[in-house]
Amino acid sequence: MTVVVLLGGPGSGKGTQAEILAERLGIPHVATGDLFRAAVRDASPIGLEARRYMERGQLVPDDITIQMLLDRLEAPDAADGVLLDGFPRNRAQAGALATALAERSSQVDRAINIEVPTDELVRRLSGRWVCRDAGHVYNESTNPPQVEGRCDIDGSPLVQRADDRPETIRARLTQQLASLNDVVDYYDGAGLLRVVDGVQAIESVADDVLAAVTSEAPGGATGAD
Numbered sequence: 001m002t003v004v005v006l007l008g009g010p011g012s013g014k015g016t017q018a019e020i021l022a023e024r025l026g027i028p029h030v031a032t033g034d035l036f037r038a039a040v041r042d043a044s045p046i047g048l049e050a051r052r053y054m055e056r057g058q059l060v061p062d063d064i065t066i067q068m069l070l071d072r073l074e075a076p077d078a079a080d081g082v083l084l085d086g087f088p089r090n091r092a093q094a095g096a097l098a099t100a101l102a103e104r105s106s107q108v109d110r111a112i113n114i115e116v117p118t119d120e121l122v123r124r125l126s127g128r129w130v131c132r133d134a135g136h137v138y139n140e141s142t143n144p145p146q147v148e149g150r151c152d153i154d155g156s157p158l159v160q161r162a163d164d165r166p167e168t169i170r171a172r173l174t175q176q177l178a179s180l181n182d183v184v185d186y187y188d189g190a191g192l193l194r195v196v197d198g199v200q201a202i203e204s205v206a207d208d209v210l211a212a213v214t215s216e217a218p219g220g221a222t223g224a225d
């Protein structure tokens with residue numbers, strides 16, 4: 001089993017890359033947000049427990065999230081591995097995940113950071129527009145609508161929320177990236193990290209991510225020297 005952790009800031013394209021990579025590797029893309037929703041929908045015991053926190057607007061405790069992840073790893077489609085997206089979000093979670101996996105003689109095999117400079121993330125995120133009627137999301141640079149100012153799906157006007165202004169976004173990003181950098185440092189220290197340049201076309205990023213997962217020795221042993 002191969003456990004891959006995909007890391008990247010908001011706007012890094014991580015979700016898109018996770019979908020592409022999961023398909024190329026033939027392993028499931030496991031996003032913690034989806035896990036929560038599925039567990040609540042299926043009313044599993046752990047899902048009900050998670051729901052108690054979510055209903056109070058609290059974060060689901062790490063041990064519950066990790067138990068959900070471990071349960072997910074037991075599913076038949078995860079026999080060859082999983083691609084984790086959205087967890088761990090901080091160093092404590094990374095350590096807890098490592099401990100839980102070690103108890104099952106498993107481990108995170110590789111962490112991939114899709115690296116995009118903060119200024120570029122701000123640029124991408126502040127180009128975010130949302131359709132007024134259904135909340136479909138567009139982006140000026142990475143996912144523009146076919147007709148400017150109109151939703152492709154339902155034709156309703158696209159609006160920009162105050163939350164999506166550059167200065168608001170930069171302040172929020174600074175916090176989020178601090179936690180992300182801790183996780184990146186954690187995996188770097190464990191010798192598991194690979195960094196991919198996220199400022200490229202989607203296909204090029206996808207090729208680099210795949211190469212980073214499938215190549216053996218970190219640092220890329222070429223034997224050429």
Ligand SMILES: [Zn+2]
Nearest residue numbers: 131134136151
């Ligand atoms: Zn729409």
